[in-house]
Amino acid sequence: MAKKTIRSIPQDRADMPVQDPHARTRNFDEVALGFSLDHALVECERCLICPNPACVPACPVNIDIPGFITKICEKDYRGAYDILTESTLLPAICGRVCPQEDQCEGVCPVGESLEPVAIGRLERWVGDMAIREGWRNVPYIEPNGFRIGIVGSGPAGMACAADMAKAGCDVTIFEALHQAGGVLRYGIPEFRLPNEVLDAELDNLRALGVKIECNTLVGRLFTIEQMLDELGYDAVFIGTGAGYPSFMGINGESLNGVLSANELLTRCNLMGATQFPKYDTPLGLGKRVAVIGAGNTAMDALRVSLRAGAEEVYCLYRRTRNESPARVEEVEHAEEEGVRFEWLTAPIEILDDGNGNVRALRCQRMELGEPDASGRRRPVPIEGSEYEFAVDTVVYAIGTNANPIIGQTSKIALNKWGYIETDENLQTSIAGVYAGGDIVTGAATVILAMGTGRQAARSMKAYLGIRDSQSIYEAPKIDGLPVFGIDPNEKSHVRIRVA
Amino acid sequence: MADTKYLFQRNETWWVKVAVPRVLRDTLGYDLRRSLHTKDLDEAIAIRDPVVRELRQEIAAARAKAKSGRACKEPAVPDDPNGFEILRREDFSDVTFLLEVDAPLLARAAEPGQFVIVILHERGERVPLTIADFDRDRGTITLVIQAVGKSSREMQQRCRKGTHLHAVVGPMGYPSEMGAEKVICVGGGLGVAPIYPQLRAFKESGAYVVAVVGFRNKDLVFWQDKFERYCDELIICTDDGSAGIHGRVTLGLEKALEAHPDAERVIAIGPPIMMKACAETTRPHGVETIVSMNPIMVDGTGMCGGCRVTVGDKVKFACVDGPEFNAHEVDFDDLMSRLQRFRNDEAVAFDNWKKAAS
Numbered sequence: 001m002a003k004k005t006i007r008s009i010p011q012d013r014a015d016m017p018v019q020d021p022h023a024r025t026r027n028f029d030e031v032a033l034g035f036s037l038d039h040a041l042v043e044c045e046r047c048l049i050c051p052n053p054a055c056v057p058a059c060p061v062n063i064d065i066p067g068f069i070t071k072i073c074e075k076d077y078r079g080a081y082d083i084l085t086e087s088t089l090l091p092a093i094c095g096r097v098c099p100q101e102d103q104c105e106g107v108c109p110v111g112e113s114l115e116p117v118a119i120g121r122l123e124r125w126v127g128d129m130a131i132r133e134g135w136r137n138v139p140y141i142e143p144n145g146f147r148i149g150i151v152g153s154g155p156a157g158m159a160c161a162a163d164m165a166k167a168g169c170d171v172t173i174f175e176a177l178h179q180a181g182g183v184l185r186y187g188i189p190e191f192r193l194p195n196e197v198l199d200a201e202l203d204n205l206r207a208l209g210v211k212i213e214c215n216t217l218v219g220r221l222f223t224i225e226q227m228l229d230e231l232g233y234d235a236v237f238i239g240t241g242a243g244y245p246s247f248m249g250i251n252g253e254s255l256n257g258v259l260s261a262n263e264l265l266t267r268c269n270l271m272g273a274t275q276f277p278k279y280d281t282p283l284g285l286g287k288r289v290a291v292i293g294a295g296n297t298a299m300d301a302l303r304v305s306l307r308a309g310a311e312e313v314y315c316l317y318r319r320t321r322n323e324s325p326a327r328v329e330e331v332e333h334a335e336e337e338g339v340r341f342e343w344l345t346a347p348i349e350i351l352d353d354g355n356g357n358v359r360a361l362r363c364q365r366m367e368l369g370e371p372d373a374s375g376r377r378r379p380v381p382i383e384g385s386e387y388e389f390a391v392d393t394v395v396y397a398i399g400t401n402a403n404p405i406i407g408q409t410s411k412i413a414l415n416k417w418g419y420i421e422t423d424e425n426l427q428t429s430i431a432g433v434y435a436g437g438d439i440v441t442g443a444a445t446v447i448l449a450m451g452t453g454r455q456a457a458r459s460m461k462a463y464l465g466i467r468d469s470q471s472i473y474e475a476p477k478i479d480g481l482p483v484f485g486i487d488p489n490e491k492s493h494v495r496i497r498v499a
Numbered sequence: 500m501a502d503t504k505y506l507f508q509r510n511e512t513w514w515v516k517v518a519v520p521r522v523l524r525d526t527l528g529y530d531l532r533r534s535l536h537t538k539d540l541d542e543a544i545a546i547r548d549p550v551v552r553e554l555r556q557e558i559a560a561a562r563a564k565a566k567s568g569r570a571c572k573e574p575a576v577p578d579d580p581n582g583f584e585i586l587r588r589e590d591f592s593d594v595t596f597l598l599e600v601d602a603p604l605l606a607r608a609a610e611p612g613q614f615v616i617v618i619l620h621e622r623g624e625r626v627p628l629t630i631a632d633f634d635r636d637r638g639t640i641t642l643v644i645q646a647v648g649k650s651s652r653e654m655q656q657r658c659r660k661g662t663h664l665h666a667v668v669g670p671m672g673y674p675s676e677m678g679a680e681k682v683i684c685v686g687g688g689l690g691v692a693p694i695y696p697q698l699r700a701f702k703e704s705g706a707y708v709v710a711v712v713g714f715r716n717k718d719l720v721f722w723q724d725k726f727e728r729y730c731d732e733l734i735i736c737t738d739d740g741s742a743g744i745h746g747r748v749t750l751g752l753e754k755a756l757e758a759h760p761d762a763e764r765v766i767a768i769g770p771p772i773m774m775k776a777c778a779e780t781t782r783p784h785g786v787e788t789i790v791s792m793n794p795i796m797v798d799g800t801g802m803c804g805g806c807r808v809t810v811g812d813k814v815k816f817a818c819v820d821g822p823e824f825n826a827h828e829v830d831f832d833d834l835m836s837r838l839q840r841f842r843n844d845e846a847v848a849f850d851n852w853k854k855a856a857s
Contacts, residue, residue, distance in 0.1 A: 282844030
């Protein structure tokens with residue numbers, strides 16, 4: 001086969017079929033319908049199969065991306081799935097919810113002159129095929145007698161549980177809610193991540209021998225210390241996430257009609273509030289909804305509001321579209337569905353109607369000033385630009401903080417923001433207790449949480465003295481080792497020069 | 500040829516036949532037939548029309564019935580055998596009842612002042628309920644429920660000994676702070692049961708305990724023996740004076756404060772309006788007063804923020820920062836306003852459920 005070059009590959013990205021914007025605002029079915037076989041076979045040809053790929057180190061779990069794409073080109077789909085599952089537990093989920101443009105696709109050399117290879121969509125395609133075909137990679141596991149407790153069934157906990165179970169440990173996941181999955185269940189809506197996909201991935205976990213105990217509030221039902229001392233766990237992983245929603249502290253936040261995006265999403269995704277009164281949980285959403293913030297959670301809240309029957313849905317963000325932390329695709333989808341964006345706008349007060357409900361927002365226009373510490377240009381209020389904006393529901397999606405329950409109930413060391421302090425191996429101040437995901441890093445992404453979950457599993461195995469049989473599958477470690485005189489950690493050098 | 504519409508012959512006798520719409524064939528069969536008891540075609544044609552009309556009406560009635568059935572009769576959600584078993588039920592009145600639930604881990608961990616979240620069935624909502632009692636030896640927790648809204652009335656209807664609650668999770672919130680020499684515990688309405696484990700814990704820690712409990716009338720009084728066992732003085736108040744003091748709990752509280760000016764702490768649990776009144780009663784006396792907040796919440800783990808309450812100009816989440824707060828700092832008006840948040844939805848849910856039940 002002739003070597004592929006940037007000129008010889010298909011120039012245009014295969015289009016992802018999506019549900020019609022008008023139809024989809026009336027249902028909770030998945031918006032992005034996924035590649036067909038033809039799409040996938042075209043798209044996989046666009047990968048140059050770089051000998052020293054930039055995308056692998058850019059992936060938080062170091063998936064062998066050229067490897068699995070090669071398998072798709074060879075039409076060995078099962079082989080592609082096998083390569084994916086060596087590094088990721090949840091290809092169907094990560095292909096959907098990873099911010100690929102900041103990770104693998106962001107460093108793809110094809111992206112320098114064309115659209116980068118749609119790595120995420122290919123990953124999702126393989127993951128979906130595995131679910132459809134019932135593929136499952138359950139390795140031979142020899143029990144080693146260690147008992148591992150995992151607190152939280154979100155992505156970090158699931159990743160850690162899978163690695164420990166594969167190493168032969170007896171793993172139990174504890175979940176406080178009545179359904180497993182953490183943020184994948186209560187946070188990410190069905191039209192972005194269908195419940196069947198999550199259930200399939202949870203079943204994969206159970207097939208590894210992992211037990212999942214719902215309705216168990218660790219910290220209050222039993223503490224971390226009790227797990228080690230009384231319940232006989234040899235090591236514990238904490239992945240309780242950053243679910244504590246932030247509010248702005250402006251006037252009127254206690255009015256009815258002001259809620260966090262978490263509450264809106266939990267009511268809809270976990271409690272079935274969109275089917276009220278068949279389901280008992282009400283939603284109480286108004287007709288004109290303003291969502292404050294423009295991250296992924298904000299996009300989810302906006303799009304859920306539309307589907308739940310709001311007539312006009314506005315996104316208020318104090319910076320511009322360029323600074324929005326949401327995935328590009330989510331902003332585009334929200335726009336197509338009729339969400340109206342009010343960039344450079346910040347609320348300064350919530351006004352009431354005299355009966356304890358929201359009547360309007362008082363807003364202020366902003367302009368971008370000098371870049372701040374994070375490199376984003378700081379929004380500066382414009383004097384005299386205040387105006388009233390009639391809405392009946394205000395949803396806060398301006399970020400979340402550490403969940404406080406573990407900190408309240410154990411002696412574990414926290415930093416000043418309430419996140420759990422860990423060393424570089426993710427070990428906490430208590431020996432044998434590890435932590436990962438948002439409760440360590442602060443609110444981040446699903447894949448990053450999975451990455452820390454796997455890293456904690458590696459440390460845990462070292463702590464317990466388990467030989468890490470999985471390490472042979474892991475992407476080659478290239479930390480600090482210059483390959484051909486190029487420092488691979490220096491992103492600009494990893495790019496491949498194309499003739 | 501004669502008009503034989505709707506007619507057919509069977510053993511020479513003429514019959515009427517009307518086709519049944521596809522959606523009703525499960526209940527009525529493929530068609531409806533009736534004999535006209537005549538072998539003469541002209542006679543059959545003459546008496547045909549009223550019979551056809553009658554059969555049509557039969558179909559229309561079946562259709563209406565099916566439609567109304569669809570509208571309000573969702574198939575009942577089955578009992579979840581993997582849930583938490585109810586070991587005992589006791590009815591105190593036509594609205595108040597007690598459930599003793601098998602939950603050994605919970606019973607071991609529970610402390611006075613904490614609450615649980617209960618889900619009745621898989622379509623149910625998450626209902627926060629204060630733990631009214633726990634028995635570590637039997638491995639049970641006790642909940643006292645007042646049937647006021649849809650979920651609680653459905654619990655009253657469905658929960659029997661041997662049935663299951665879909666989920667019980669907790670214990671949530673900080674336990675009550677102990678360590679006082681003399682306390683006054685006030686419970687009103689649905690707050691009478693939750694005050695019990697607190698006064699028991701205080702008594703067991705050696706404190707002098709005065710209890711003030713309020714009911715509407717004599718018939719609604721419950722657990723008097725349990726209260727008497729664990730407190731040094733018990734003041735019962737009834738709205739109609741049929742038992743104890745004639746008046747609200749604030750009257751009893753006032754009397755208790757007069758008799759015991761050295762009381763270190765007052766703990767009041769009940770409806771917001773009662774807790775507010777208690778806070779105002781104790782404020783001039785300068786006694787530390789603790790109330791247990793019961794705002795609307797979803798998850799109870801600090802995730803949704805629906806339960807935020809204003810305490811001393813700060814916003815707190817009742818589920819993880821509470822549920823107990825200093826009564827003199829709580830903004831009760833804010834709490835009461837926020838409890839009205841789903842008033843319309845609650846009415847819809849209740850009407851819908853009542854229609855389905857009848």
